[in-house]
């Protein structure tokens with residue numbers, strides 16, 4: 203039986219892996235997050251490895267507050283660069299494997315075509331810069347590692363765009379949403395399944411992959427689909443990014459090409475609309491079970 207250590211386990215991807223865990227009886231799962239497991243603290247990580255002897259670490263820990271990172275550079279760098287560096291060095295010393303998650307925000311978004319893993323990154327935000335440096339830290343550590351870049355994650359857990367739109371719909375008839383940034387909404391549960399497929403493969407060396415759901419849309423189209431599928435009348439007013447200024451600059455297009463991961467692992471990738479249907483249903487069920495508890 204393989205032991206999988208999930209770091210950042212209280213975040214939305216970590217919780218999505220935890221939800222899927224019963225479907226993977228061949229794995230024993232161990233979960234850690236702050237304050238008990240701090241990925242930037244080497245002594246702490248080593249103690250977890252000694253205690254739990256994992257075969258694979260799936261690193262879901264990250265500093266993900268994209269706008270706040272513009273001010274809080276030091277914390278973003280510590281979590282997104284030093285953290286993966288610590289994990290990679292411990293993984294190398296222990297002779298185990300690391301699966302690390304990165305982002306579409308490593309690209310500047312000027313390409314019309316979907317980005318492949320061979321396209322040159324050019325991040326435009328502190329978050330993107332730190333996530334790219336985190337990838338490099340893993341690559342240069344020389345451990346057995348897979349880095350998976352994903353995009354526009356949402357789920358029934360934590361804070362994300364789908365849940366923000368549903369909250370806004372409770373108090374607004376119309377919502378203004380940017381219509382000139384495109385990418386692929388990705389249900390964290392689908393990504394979690396792909397990561398657990400990779401965890402079952404005895405990979406060696408370093409590899410980089412892209413994983414999102416299939417298809418591409420704008421934030422405005424994503425919001426409209428959320429309202430439509432949730433049976434809400436809320437209307438989306440499409441606006442340009444210039445009318446919704448944010449501290450961090452986001453890529454205009456972060457559409458990712460998934461050929462490499464599909465070919466390497468035979469992963470079946472659902473359309474983003476299909477992921478959204480399932481996420482809305484999962485949120486309903488979660489809210490129902492919380493009410494009954």
Ligand SMILES: NC(=O)c1ccc[n+]([C@@H]2O[C@H](COP(=O)([O-])OP(=O)(O)OC[C@H]3O[C@@H](n4cnc5c(N)ncnc54)[C@H](OP(=O)(O)O)[C@@H]3O)[C@@H](O)[C@H]2O)c1
Pocket residue numbers: 209210211212213214215216234235236239240241242261262263264265266281285303304305306333352353354355356360361
């Ligand atoms: N969310 C997206 O749209 C998106 C898009 C592309 C890529 N990604 C990437 O996908 C991955 C998962 O994202 P997510 O949405 O699940 O993030 P998330 O919900 O913010 O979860 C991250 C978790 O890591 C924890 N954490 C922070 N610093 C830590 C440390 N030093 N040691 C251990 N844990 C720490 C956080 O705890 P606190 O909450 O207490 O800080 C949180 O529980 C990340 O690598 C992210 O960069 C996300």
